[in-house]
Amino acid sequence: MPNLKSPLGNASYVNHLNKVKVLDVIRRARAISRAEIVRATGLSAPTVTRVVESLISEERLVRETGPGASKDIRAGRRPSIVEFSGTDNAVIGLDVGATSIRGILCDLNMQVLCRRELPTQVDRGVETILDSIARIVHEMLAEAVSLEKRVHGVGIAVAGLVDRQSGVVVFSPDFGWEDAPVYAALTERLDCPLIIDNVNRVMALGELWHGVGKRFKNFVCVNVGYGIGSGIILNGEPVYGNRGLAGEFGHIPMEKDSRVRCKCGNYGCLEALASGRAIALAAQQELGAGATSSLTDRCQGEIRAINTEMVAEAAKAGDDLARHVFENAAVYLGIGLAGLINLLSPEAVVIGGGVAEAGDVLFDTVRETVQRRTMKGHATGVEIGKVTFGLDATVIGAASLILNEVMRLKTVGRGRGKKSVSLAPF
Numbered sequence: 009m010p011n012l013k014s015p016l017g018n019a020s021y022v023n024h025l026n027k028v029k030v031l032d033v034i035r036r037a038r039a040i041s042r043a044e045i046v047r048a049t050g051l052s053a054p055t056v057t058r059v060v061e062s063l064i065s066e067e068r069l070v071r072e073t074g075p076g077a078s079k080d081i082r083a084g085r086r087p088s089i090v091e092f093s094g095t096d097n098a099v100i101g102l103d104v105g106a107t108s109i110r111g112i113l114c115d116l117n118m119q120v121l122c123r124r125e126l127p128t129q130v131d132r133g134v135e136t137i138l139d140s141i142a143r144i145v146h147e148m149l150a151e152a153v154s155l156e157k158r159v160h161g162v163g164i165a166v167a168g169l170v171d172r173q174s175g176v177v178v179f180s181p182d183f184g185w186e187d188a189p190v191y192a193a194l195t196e197r198l199d200c201p202l203i204i205d206n207v208n209r210v211m212a213l214g215e216l217w218h219g220v221g222k223r224f225k226n227f228v229c230v231n232v233g234y235g236i237g238s239g240i241i242l243n244g245e246p247v248y249g250n251r252g253l254a255g256e257f258g259h260i261p262m263e264k265d266s267r268v269r270c271k272c273g274n275y276g277c278l279e280a281l282a283s284g285r286a287i288a289l290a291a292q293q294e295l296g297a298g299a300t301s302s303l304t305d306r307c308q309g310e311i312r313a314i315n316t317e318m319v320a321e322a323a324k325a326g327d328d329l330a331r332h333v334f335e336n337a338a339v340y341l342g343i344g345l346a347g348l349i350n351l352l353s354p355e356a357v358v359i360g361g362g363v364a365e366a367g368d369v370l371f372d373t374v375r376e377t378v379q380r381r382t383m384k385g386h387a388t389g390v391e392i393g394k395v396t397f398g399l400d401a402t403v404i405g406a407a408s409l410i411l412n413e414v415m416r417l418k419t420v421g422r423g424r425g426k427k428s429v430s431l432a433p434f
Contacts (some may be wrong), residue, residue: 212239
């Protein structure tokens, strides 16, 4: 890896920037000639030739595909075409959630090659969770070898406040963790590059690379599942804040004198009023107080078994209690989003997580509330919709943590043949 610490006047740094620029052009174009790269980047032809050859032979992220369809009149021959070698390289993404740990192995075009899932077993402690993460990664590394894919690293999304620099989970209400050294513990179990980040920002990164980020450079990705959080993208870059802790949208206080306690310990947080957990608890409390609803049949009389999916399905079927509970949560969410839109003026807001799977019963109320609650003109033209990859949004985003580094040429391994796994540090 070149020394990039002193960029001004540093030839290695300039060469690195040129490689990153050319690699991005090739990936976006899918198939492109060197002459077209010259026009797209403004670099000289000799520079492009040198950079492309390095990306082919050293980084192995580009490959030659043969002559193009159109003829280069001046040279009297068809130009040679190169393409991004996304199918030869792979990354691993994991979503460590409160109920399950899901992992995917995918190529750099985000085509999923295999999946693994294990229960989180929060009640069995952090060591059990870390062992499950390691087990999934080892299984997928073995699958990558069998498929002759070169793995560049593992991206891990965790629910909670994550210090990106140290890999410490500062606080996670879902897991009951405080200052948990997750990165250090996993490096003892896994011999491969790792990046750990907050689940909501990871989801936003996946959208930046593969979803709404193709059209917009300013958007907010909101994750509404067991909890609520957000990832913010401004000018095409994730917002990290101090220590990488930005985006805790779910812990904005919504009620001054609320009696509803959030898992973070405060009262009246958006998460305590509009998350999947909050929706299920509200329905349980209504039934426990004697309300009638088809939910009683759906849970077979076990009120504590009611979950968000049951409430959503009952609401869609016209159940008054379920619709009231779901719409009440959607109003709170809409009010919170109105505040974000007033503050950030994004081009789009995308919502993911299990609650977003409810569809119109959620989005209709959210959009209506946003229109009523934002300042005049602020919501005009702001798209509000579902994340691109549905329930896969987080694992795709986790894999994108590594893709993001690969495209900046930070995780490319030394390479030991086609069947090897790249284990070079970032």
